[in-house]
Amino acid sequence: MPASVLYAFYLASSWLWCIGAFLPVLLLRDYGWASLVVFTLANVVGAAAFGWVMNRKRQQAFLVTNRPMLKLFSQVTVAFQLFFVAWLSALLGWWLLLVMLVLIGLFYRADRVIAGVAVGVFLLSLVLFGSYLLTEPPLPVTALQTGWWHTLLPLVLGFALSPYLDLTFHRALEQSPNPRLSFTLGFGVFFLCLLVFVFFYSADLARLVAEVSLNWQVLWPVVAFIVLQTAFTVALHLKEMQRLQQASWLARLWPWGLYLLLLILLLEPLADWALPWIDLSLTEGLYKGFLFFYGLAFPLYLLLGKKPGRFWITLLLATPAYGLGFLVGGDFLFLLSLSMAWIAVILLLTFRDTLFNTP
Numbered sequence: 001m002p003a004s005v006l007y008a009f010y011l012a013s014s015w016l017w018c019i020g021a022f023l024p025v026l027l028l029r030d031y032g033w034a035s036l037v038v039f040t041l042a043n044v045v046g047a048a049a050f051g052w053v054m055n056r057k058r059q060q061a062f063l064v065t066n067r068p069m070l071k072l073f074s075q076v077t078v079a080f081q082l083f084f085v086a087w088l089s090a091l092l093g094w095w096l097l098l099v100m101l102v103l104i105g106l107f108y109r110a111d112r113v114i115a116g117v118a119v120g121v122f123l124l125s126l127v128l129f130g131s132y133l134l135t136e137p138p139l140p141v142t143a144l145q146t147g148w149w150h151t152l153l154p155l156v157l158g159f160a161l162s163p164y165l166d167l168t169f170h171r172a173l174e175q176s177p178n179p180r181l182s183f184t185l186g187f188g189v190f191f192l193c194l195l196v197f198v199f200f201y202s203a204d205l206a207r208l209v210a211e212v213s214l215n216w217q218v219l220w221p222v223v224a225f226i227v228l229q230t231a232f233t234v235a236l237h238l239k240e241m242q243r244l245q246q247a248s249w250l251a252r253l254w255p256w257g258l259y260l261l262l263l264i265l266l267l268e269p270l271a272d273w274a275l276p277w278i279d280l281s282l283t284e285g286l287y288k289g290f291l292f293f294y295g296l297a298f299p300l301y302l303l304l305g306k307k308p309g310r311f312w313i314t315l316l317l318a319t320p321a322y323g324l325g326f327l328v329g330g331d332f333l334f335l336l337s338l339s340m341a342w343i344a345v346i347l348l349l350t351f352r353d354t355l356f357n358t359p
Contacts, residue, residue, distance in 0.1 A: 008183075033143075034152070157299050167237065168236045296322050
């Protein structure tokens with residue numbers, strides 16, 4: 001199989017993690033079909049565009065200039081995947097987390113043939129999709145909810161820009177003989193197929209996290225798919241972080257062991273605990289908290305990182321409105337649009353300063 005096609009499979013599975021595997025569930029439940037459509041288009045087009053916008057010459061300068069933020073992106077991504085599977089483990093059994101850790105180890109050791117392994121991960125995901133469809137699952141409710149339009153710009157902002165900080169994208173760009181083919185095929189075809197699976201299981205997974213009793217025989221392909229994909233993503237990011245930092249394996253891994261221990265101690269007694277004053281579980285609140293990085297912090301860094309003072313002021317002032325709009329929703333959804341308006345004003349001022357060479 002041509003290397004460019006192998007890296008298309010690599011990209012599809014490296015990008016299908018606990019955002020692609022679960023955020024559509026929340027979008028359909030809370031906002032309706034329009035948010036899901038924009039999520040899908042922004043995700044596919046934004047990720048595929050990386051292969052057309054970024055070239056190897058531009059990449060070299062980007063990797064040097066943004067090294068700390070690239071590392072932070074991978075650290076947050078690993079932490080996010082581990083949290084999400086720990087959340088599922090608190091609901092279904094802690095053996096699930098152990099399975100994930102075993103898979104991470106296997107994928108990590110397979111680095112030399114990882115593009116070929118990605119083909120297997122994708123094909124196994126399709127087998128799980130087929131197994132799930134045999135159960136004749138119910139389709140999710142897709143009716144539009146009040147205020148859905150406030151979610152559209154934040155979705156576009158996050159998925160248009162966050163891919164540029166993903167080290168697995170940069171790895172594919174370096175290794176693929178034809179990056180444009182890899183990114184276009186990987187996201188326009190393979191990744192999109194995986195998102196279709198997510199759409200079909202949205203109703204069942206929403207009931208699981210709401211702690212509604214479900215038949216394990218129905219749900220196991222979904223859980224297996226999520227654990228498989230998140231483990232693959234974690235292994236890739238751990239390997240990329242190893243390339244960035246020269247440290248012993250113990251120095252690299254002990255913080256993650258401590259983090260997992262804290263997750264277990266937190267989620268075992270509090271997985272079903274509700275946050276006070278808002279209709280939201282602690283676990284869903286933490287999940288949405290991670291999304292803050294990809295939806296706001298990382299994109300703002302890419303837009304304003306060359307002006308650190310302006311970046312931090314914009315981030316600090318946008319965060320309360322963005323947080324209330326996304327975490328609480330309902331009557332506070334309009335605050336998402338307010339945060340986008342604030343960002344637009346700062347970007348216009350930055351453009352004006354650049355255009356007229358003012359300090």
